[in-house]
Amino acid sequence: MKSNYIIVFFSLLLALTTQAKLKVFILAGQSNMQGAGQVNINPKSHTKGKGSLEYLVKDPKTAAKFAHLKDKKGQWVTRKDVWIRYDERQGGLRPGFGARNTTIGPELGFGTIVGNAVEEPVLLIKTCWGGKSIMVDFRPPSSGMPPKAMMEKMLGGMQRREPKATIKDVEAKVGFYYREMLSGVAQTLKDLKKYYPAYDGKGYEVVGFGWHQGWNDGGNMDNVNAYEENLANLIKDIRKEWKTPNLPIVIGVSGFGGRNQKVDRRLGIIAAQHAVAKRREFKGTIASVETRDFFRPAEESPSRQGYHWNSNAETYYLIGESMGKAMVKLLKK
Known part of the structure; x- marks a missing residue:
């Protein structure tokens, strides 16, 4: 009987140790993975701050959805269980990890969803640079x-x-930025205590990869026609590099312009991104997330930069949220 108790004790101990492993997600792409979603209300903007995160938490139409982002004192919540490293910035997940510390990208919505779903501590690593194509810069x-x-x-x-x-x-x-992506991830994983101070040395696991990119490749049809194969190759190469043959991957498609988008090159990139997720070789391990419904017109946004989703924080949050939900489904398979 005593030996049975010992076996049970060590089984529980092993389970707890496994659960304590740090779960690492990589978020990669170009400027829209960096993120231009405005955090603060700019009273001088043409919409008086509409579409900013601050506006969203105050607007009765959206306040309930975004209420969790602020505490009882009205300050932005900083999560202790989800950390992020992006270039020289790191810390608990909160608004301000976009291209600037006054913006958000998909990381906020993504980190909120996976952080709520995963019991273990989470680290997000953002490796993204503006104006980069997969045809050349991220070429695998x-x-x-x-x-x-x-x-x-x-x-x-x-x-x-x-x-x-x-x-x-x-x-x-x-392929320079493909190599930079790998280098950034490797450097972070090598010094986890720096980027996740609560890291207890019990190990880590790269469990997911998020991709939001496509504007530059949509500039000409040669890039568009090669996009599916290039993205499929990138997926196979990073899985090989990180020794994760079935690494769950979520693609946030390039839905600029929303459902009114008519440019064949832009539609071609979206089709290629969905096509990668449907490949038989990737069955059950990749999901593409439709983003066109998250596009908000300039009249409801902080800027008129359509290629940056008009700097709309709701758009960026919803993209990340949807990517996070898709990732959680893949993790359960």
């Missing part, structure tokens, strides 16, 4: 080099600025 190793004509065009442009530039210099730019 499995895609090889871009077409020769594109490389020659890139060389010509580079030589106008740097006459001594060679094709080797062009090759160095291909």
Whole structure:
């Protein structure tokens, strides 16, 4: 009987140790993963702050949904169970981890959902840079080099600025931000105590990857036509790099313009992103999230930058929230 108790005790101890592992999610992409959703009301804006996070928590139409983001004193809540590292910034998840400390990206909605769903502590690592394509900047190793004509065009442009530039210099730019992404993740995981001070040394697990990108690739049809294959290759390459063959991945599609979007290039990127999630080889491990319904017109937003979702905080939050819900479903499979 005594030996049975000992077995049960050590089984429970092992379970608790496993549960204590830090769960790591990587969020990657370009400027819209960085995030331009305005936090504070700007009384000088053309909408008097409409679409900012501060407006959303005050507006009777949306206050209930966003009430959890502020405490009883009216201050933004900082989570203790969900931390984030983005460039030189890190801390408990709260508004202000967008491209600037006055903006949000998808991380706030995403972190809220996964943080509520996952019992273990959570760390979000954001690796994103504005104005970057998957055709060149995030190009994964499995895609090889871009077409020769594109490389020659890139060389010509580079030589106008740097006459001594060679094709080797062009090759160095291909996939540069893919490598930077891997480097940023590796550096964070190597020094977890710095980026998650409560880390107890019980180990970590990379459990999910979120991707929100596509504006730059939607600039020409060559990029659009190659997008599905490039994104599929990126997924396979990061899974190999992180030794996670079935890593759950969520793609927030590039739904700029909402349901009124008619530009074939923009629609082509959306179709390619959905197509990746439907590939048989990725069955049950990847989800694409439709974002067009989250687009808000400039008349309801802090800015008129359609390519940055008009800086609408509700849009960014809803994108992250939906990506988080999709991620939680994948984690349960």
